[in-house]
Amino acid sequence: MTLHLDDLRVRHLGECHYDSPFSEMLAAKKTSPHYVAEGDRVLLEDTVSMLAEHGLPPDRLPSFEAAGPRRKIYFDPAHVTAGIVTAGGLCPGLNDVIRGLVQELTVHYEVKRILGFRNGFRGMTAERCNDTIELTPDRVRDIHNAGGTILGSSRGAQDADEMVDSLVLRGINVLFVIGGDGGMRAATRLAAAIRARGLDIAVIGVPKTIDNDLPYTDQSFGFQSAFAQAANFISSVSVEAAASPDGIGIVKLMGRHSGFIACYASLARNAADIVLIPEVPFVLEGPDGLLARVERHVRAKGFVVIVAAEGAGQDLLEQRGLLEDATDASGNAKLGDIGALLRESITAHLTEVGLAPTIRYIDPSYAIRSVTANAYDSVYCLRLAHAAVHAAMAGRTETAVVRWRRRFVHVPMPLIISHRNQVDPDGDLWMSVLEATGQLVQPRTCDPLDIDLGGRGVCRSTAVR
Numbered sequence: 001m002t003l004h005l006d007d008l009r010v011r012h013l014g015e016c017h018y019d020s021p022f023s024e025m026l027a028a029k030k031t032s033p034h035y036v037a038e039g040d041r042v043l044l045e046d047t048v049s050m051l052a053e054h055g056l057p058p059d060r061l062p063s064f065e066a067a068g069p070r071r072k073i074y075f076d077p078a079h080v081t082a083g084i085v086t087a088g089g090l091c092p093g094l095n096d097v098i099r100g101l102v103q104e105l106t107v108h109y110e111v112k113r114i115l116g117f118r119n120g121f122r123g124m125t126a127e128r129c130n131d132t133i134e135l136t137p138d139r140v141r142d143i144h145n146a147g148g149t150i151l152g153s154s155r156g157a158q159d160a161d162e163m164v165d166s167l168v169l170r171g172i173n174v175l176f177v178i179g180g181d182g183g184m185r186a187a188t189r190l191a192a193a194i195r196a197r198g199l200d201i202a203v204i205g206v207p208k209t210i211d212n213d214l215p216y217t218d219q220s221f222g223f224q225s226a227f228a229q230a231a232n233f234i235s236s237v238s239v240e241a242a243a244s245p246d247g248i249g250i251v252k253l254m255g256r257h258s259g260f261i262a263c264y265a266s267l268a269r270n271a272a273d274i275v276l277i278p279e280v281p282f283v284l285e286g287p288d289g290l291l292a293r294v295e296r297h298v299r300a301k302g303f304v305v306i307v308a309a310e311g312a313g314q315d316l317l318e319q320r321g322l323l324e325d326a327t328d329a330s331g332n333a334k335l336g337d338i339g340a341l342l343r344e345s346i347t348a349h350l351t352e353v354g355l356a357p358t359i360r361y362i363d364p365s366y367a368i369r370s371v372t373a374n375a376y377d378s379v380y381c382l383r384l385a386h387a388a389v390h391a392a393m394a395g396r397t398e399t400a401v402v403r404w405r406r407r408f409v410h411v412p413m414p415l416i417i418s419h420r421n422q423v424d425p426d427g428d429l430w431m432s433v434l435e436a437t438g439q440l441v442q443p444r445t446c447d448p449l450d451i452d453l454g455g456r457g458v459c460r461s462t463a464v465r
């Protein structure tokens with residue numbers, strides 16, 4: 001999709017007339033290698049060839065508005081009531097973002113009232129109209145020490161008009177939505193309903209997803225903490241598989257349509273022989289199939305470690321009638337169990353060829369996303385929260401705050417939901433995975449002398465890949 005400068009302009013509620021608490025500090029600031037001044041923009045693309053292809057002068061090149069404080073703001077902080085909602089699946093760092101929002105709103109802008117909606121958008125419906133928590137610096141002081149979200153979260157559809165009524169009822173004029181693709185869709189609809197009624201309410205999104213499946217953002221917050229936790233399970237399964245005769249280690253990791261967690265967790269340990277992701281189809285049978293490859297690994301080094309994203313191989317499950325045609329409350333497709341299919345088909349195949357596999361299968365599931373944010377993600381969440389507050393106070397709306405190529409920028413919300421971020425099978429991440437696992441080459445069988453002398457497990461790692 002080719003984007004033009006105008007596609008990247010964010011919506012404003014109106015002119016900014018109030019002095020911001022940062023006015024003085026910003027007065028002398030100019031763009032430097034480490035700072036983007038409020039009037040400057042950040043390029044969408046970062047290679048010479050992509051920029052040259054546009055054939056445009058620099059000020060017409062597709063670029064994002066820089067995030068950060070403004071000298072003038074739209075809202076009079078004394079008249080702001082802020083709302084915060086967390087939607088969709090959990091993600092490390094949700095509490096860090098809530099905490100950062102509350103601290104920035106109160107400490108610098110001196111906003112007096114902040115309400116957190118309970119249990120996602122559900123808390124904004126007429127039925128649950130009192131489902132809010134008053135958020136104060138005291139209330140949020142220690143919340144980053146726990147995973148999850150103190151507000152709760154949910155899936156499932158809500159009526160946009162009802163949610164607008166709920167904002168009006170509470171006098172909320174600034175709403176922060178921390179959510180994934182669904183949450184950003186809901187926020188976009190909400191903002192459209194607000195616009196249709198001519199209301200002065202800013203809606204700012206902070207994209208959240210452990211799947212890292214939202215575009216126009218560097219890795220989303222919490223992703224790093226989630227894949228670090230996932231990597232621990234890969235280590236566990238590797239140890240188990242290596243210590244078992246004909247050991248088969250399988251880890252199934254979250255990632256519905258995008259295999260980023262599987263790729264990064266595998267690279268973090270460099271112990272996987274095979275990584276399976278939704279973006280790269282594979283077959284089970286035949287000389288190039290997964291079963292033959294598994295067999296070669298087992299014969300070559302005595303064991304094999306497989307990391308599968310939960311969305312991998314869904315076509316194989318469908319062919320076998322193992323997919324139920326169902327969706328969750330938010331309309332997300334319910335997936336078939338690729339881990340179970342691997343376990344069963346590998347056991348059957350290896351038994352048939354005369355091996356005696358020991359299967360070690362781990363599905364850590366929620367254990368990777370319910371953890372607290374690591375230090376890196378905590379910093380990231382705090383800075384996103386600051387950027388979100390600045391954007392809202394400056395009257396930006398239908399806008400997400402993201403980090404893009406290491407700069408914090410504003411992205412129009414419709415772009416964030418325009419398509420899904422996926423691992424590019426032609427990109428450098430997948431290339432790194434292929435290099436690390438050796439999936440490009442066939443496993444070599446061990447030297448017969450090795451087998452005579454050492455038995456299983458002598459040939460390890462890259463030597464046999």
Ligand SMILES: Nc1ncnc2c1ncn2[C@@H]1O[C@H](COP(=O)(O)OP(=O)(O)OP(=O)(O)O)[C@@H](O)[C@H]1O
Nearest residue numbers: 087088089155156157179180181182183185186330
């Ligand atoms: N197309 C849509 N239009 C309006 N609201 C939506 C839409 N899709 C999802 N939502 C709402 O957004 C909320 C969160 O959506 P969803 O459950 O898909 O999680 P998500 O935000 O995508 O997070 P995750 O990363 O866990 O998938 C739900 O309450 C849902 O009703």
Ligand SMILES: O=P(O)(O)OC[C@H]1O[C@](O)(CO)[C@@H](O)[C@@H]1O
Nearest residue numbers: 089090210211254255256328369
């Ligand atoms: O929370 P639920 O509804 O079980 O959803 C699980 C899904 O949510 C995600 O964690 C994304 O939030 C996916 O990786 C996973 O498939």
Ligand SMILES: [Mg+2]
Nearest residue numbers: 088180181182
């Ligand atoms: Mg989603």
